[in-house]
Amino acid sequence: MTEGDEAEASTGATPRVYKPEMPRGWWLRRRHYLLYMVREFTAVPMALWLLWLLAEIHRAASGPKAYYPAASPAFIVFSVICLGFAMYHSITFLSLAGVIIHLKFMGKPVPPRTIVGAMFGLWLVASVVIAAVLIGFAR
Amino acid sequence: MAEKRITIRTTRFDPDKDKVPRLQSYDIPFSDDSMVVLDALNHIKAHVDGSLSYRWSCRMGICGSCGMMVNGVPKLTCSAFMRDYWPRSITVEPLQNFPIVRDLVIDMEDFMHKLKSIKPWIIRKQEYPLGAGEHRQTMDQIDEFRQFSECINCMLCYAACPVYGLNNEFLGPAATALARRYNLDSRDQGLKDRLPVLANSEGVWECSFVGECSVVCPKGVDPAKAIQQTKLDTTTRFVLPYGNREE
Ligand code: SF4
């Protein structure tokens, strides 16, 4: 067996089998596993950023006088990184829709490209609407 | 010209003697470019050590019994060409994530149990009498599920799945793909019988989409797709008012 596997042969009742355990570093063994872990990890900074957003909304609730936006260069850099992660998640997620969503139109399956295109279109529309609302409020 | 040779390391485990599995090296002739890893194991068993145990049957990628880890990757050993590894040595281990019975033989009881739990057969609310003839299907209806029916139960996808490795309760890739195969079959009416197994907490929602199952599948089944589709399906069924319609 490879190193790192913890040993334990079951005793007593036959047949005895050996139950290998996942080594702690399993995710370092294959590139694909590592990329998966990186993808999962990017959720942590995004969650932090969203928590920060909640805090900002909370402060903004007590009126314009009490409000001051975070504008330090460090925070901007952090935001840009989070934006990159968010784009990565959104793009991979929406591209998957073509594989997962099964739609039929007039008895014929809708091609995956059309579905993905529609997803990105909806994404764009939603972003524009949200931006318009935010800008509208800011005025 | 000197004969080409290759080093094969295989897991050895005798449950009566060994506490833990160990690796044993064999130096064997690599006489023919068309040799596959299974040929190497057969050579060892025939000429070097008759006690080496492993499963195989068809030698042509059909029966699904010869799956093992080849240099750390789940492979059908009858389809893994040695020329792709030579001159490096080849390490053959039992499929990861399963208990080891002996040498390269794993205990597949758990998979068999999971397979049975999704009822991989056509379920009818009421059987037609035989005299009523066959259930007819169009090519389009067959295309709906054809990909998922290619599964040969080789369990490579389970060996590739870290979620299954960490939690053996997870229903896993192939069982979900087969459930989908029957749920998409126009002749089948068993969706309601399968949903409890698919939608429970150890079902499709346990999957965090590593995606490696679809990478290693030798038959292009794409079990990861089956799982994500089932997630979507169970959700719309739950959320939409007409989602619980009888089918
Ligand atoms: S889905 Fe593919 S890898 Fe998994 S058991 Fe079936 S054929 Fe093998």
Ligand code: FES
């Ligand atoms: S021996 Fe049958 S699939 Fe390899």
